[in-house]
């Protein structure tokens with residue numbers, strides 16, 4: 001009898017699907033193979049012709065050698081199935097190429113030459129290109145890296161709801177949800193309901209029973225700002241950890257999660273990173289390696305203000321926005337701190353309480369809260385996190401100060417009434433993390449179907 005506690009060795013590496021990806025075919029020794037994918041390019045010559053076929057499993061796809069009659073049937077973008085044998089390649093680009101002896105066009109593609117403006121407007125086809133497909137592979141590897149990290153650290157993956165009755169961040173950037181055929185938006189749930197801006201408060205519920213949890217899902221913000229860092233729908237990895245007493249262990253976990261994910265991307269996406277390093281940002285690999293080899297820098301908000309003021313006094317035109325204690329750090333400040341001053345990821349901690357949401361834990365100085373932002377060179381903020389206020393009376397006071405509906409948030413106060421645990425957590429903006437991994441400059445480039453103010457195609 002097999003005991004459930006006994007270890008069973010299931011092999012998960014064996015492929016279930018009979019079709020092999022180009023990436024796998026190039027590693028194996030099989031000779032008679034079938035390749036399915038999309039035509040990237042065709043070079044028609046008198047005697048023999050060449051085509052590059054890509055199925056998204058690697059950057060360069062595979063080179064096919066075919067007769068000129070067969071090549072006539074191919075157009076760029078067409079979906080094809082090629083049969084043939086894999087032979088050693090004389091070129092340096094790839095070890096093997098496909099000598100085609102049979103060809104089937106699965107989906108035709110009528111091509112014309114297009115302008116760059118037009119290409120930008122057809123986002124649904126951009127993954128067929130090098131940049132779009134490399135982004136998707138890195139996106140996949142980054143989410144694998146995050147999941148591996150949290151599993152290794154004994155976190156429980158949990159799912160938080162998309163529909164909520166509160167605005168976690170208190171920023172008022174919520175989308176209201178209502179059934180399509182009602183005149184009264186409050187009819188369905190008998191109250192106002194929104195798309196979640198963050199799973200944090202719900203993750204706090206689960207962490208107060210399971211100790212270490214994380215959630216990874218889409219969040220929504222009715223963000224009017226048209227910047228390269230803001231989307232209306234983006235993905236956030238949120239971790240919530242019970243039994244930590246101050247910021248130091250929270251920063252340690254944040255740093256380790258970003259570094260381990262970076263290592264996983266470096267280990268598994270070499271070809272794609274080389275591509276971005278060559279074409280997009282020549283310092284990409286250097287700064288990714290540096291970020292895993294050296295610890296992140298840590299400074300308080302008060303120290304950061306001091307650094308900014310010194311820079312401003314050296315050059316009066318340095319910043320457009322004020323650098324006085326109590327003012328928010330603008331993206332120009334964040335970029336200066338991370339890129340010029342530190343040239344390494346930097347944690348800025350302990351911001352003034354007036355700048356931050358109600359749930360952050362008050363520091364003994366009475367002016368600041370135990371929180372942090374992680375700023376990356378060239379990007380700015382990619383993570384926000386804090387210790388959560390676990391003291392019932394202090395939290396109640398903060399909620400009243402923020403003029404919140406106490407009845408609506410009674411459950412949140414209850415978590416502090418029944419077995420309150422010291423805890424903290426953070427949220428990684430996934431698309432901003434991908435800017436860091438790719439060197440691309442706009443978050444719209446790293447999510448397959450971006451939504452931002454004025455744009456919701458598909």
Ligand code: 4AD
Pocket residue numbers: 168169197198199200221223229230231232234236238239381382383384385386425426427428429430431432443
């Ligand atoms: O700093 P934020 O607002 O933090 C929270 O929502 C916390 N409740 C998270 C937590 O502690 N569980 O957002 C976290 C991160 C930011 O650092 C940023 O990287 C990203 O989410 N972010 C956006 N990314 C794209 N588009 C937007 N409009 C974003 N707003 C925030």
